[in-house]
Amino acid sequence: MTFELGTDVNMDQVLVQNRVAIAEPTLPDVVRTIGVSTKKRSPDVFLGINLYSDDNPETGRPYYDALYLSNYATINVKDAVAQVEGVGDVVILGQQDYSMRAWLDPDKLQSRNLTVEDVIQVLREQNVQVAAGQIGQPPVPRGQDFQYTLSTLGRLVEADQFADIVLKTGSDGEVTYLKDVSRTDLGARNQDTVGRLDGRPSVALVEFLLPGANALDTGDRIKAKMRELETRFPRGLRYAVIYDTTPFIRESVNEVFHTLRDAVILVAVVISRCAPPTATWFRWGRWPRCATPPGRSRSPGTTCSRRPRSTAPRCRGSAPATSCTRWRACRTRSFRATWSLSGPS
Secondary structure (H helix, E strand, O other), rough: OHHHHHHHHHHHHHHHHHHHHHHHOOOOOHHHHOOOOOOOOOOOEEEEEEEOEEEEEOOEEEEOOHHHHHHHHHEEEHHHHHOOOOEEEEEEOOOEEEEEEEEEEEEEHHOOOHHHHHHHHHHHHHHOOOOOOOOOOOOOOOOOOOOOOOOOOOOOOHHHHHHEEEEEOOOOOOOEHHOEEEEEEEEEEOOOOOOOEEEEEEEEEEEEEOOOOOOHHHHHHHHHHHHHHHOOOOEEEEEEEEEEOOHHHHHHHHHHHHHHHHHHHHHHHHHHHHHHOOOOOOOOOOOOOOOEOOOOOOOOOOOOEOOOOOOEEEEEEOOHHHHHOOOOOOOOOOOOOOOOOOOOE
């Protein structure tokens, strides 16, 4: 959702969250299980950072595959960069989280009168973390001297543990395990996206600005954070800033300063060309100490002496005192200069 410029971003987020809370009960169960989140961020990508692996000289292959790079970026890099001041959101492109994958054989399922839904239901029931309880916990009858705490395996972590899950038991004692109808291995949760950089496995982290944040300062903070994280990278792991919008922003700001400088120079040139040829000096922010009124010329023997600001200019010679007075600028209706300036004596 987008809002007009100048609105309160925090209030906009509260209003969106209220609308999401109203619509959430009508969403499908799968969507509510995953969850709906609202974030404040700019719509355009601000910075792109790639993690990649060097080649192992012994094997000639990269040290790490895309699955390891994605998992490392999720655990060690994403949250650290997201906490930088000015960052609105961080998204991993080509993300492949570790996941236990079970490749079911439809023919074997059919021969044992099983369906995919049956397998999913059994996995949800047996791969849980539960409190097993205790034996001999009070209240107990007299004579019970010992109390035992039960501990169970809980959530499964190895492929062999998943393979030994019991799917079905027959009336004659036949037991069907998950390994009887599938192949189980540890792999990527999502394999439909692949990230590569110059032909090598890679994962990209794209950063979005927080609305109202300074792009140049935020970019410098992110790069400083990545230099800090690089010191803790394992051997062979590298990063590169592939997409960066800060040079364009920085050059645009520099061009604004250059344009202002050129405008000031042009204005000064135009003003100097409007002044008569006798104008030889100009003091910024002060009126000329000695000026000749329009239409009059100063006598050859007349000179003007410079005095401190607190005193008026003094004329020497036979010229009248009115020829050495301080004149205000441009009393005519036109914008042409109507006075002449004489250099200091």
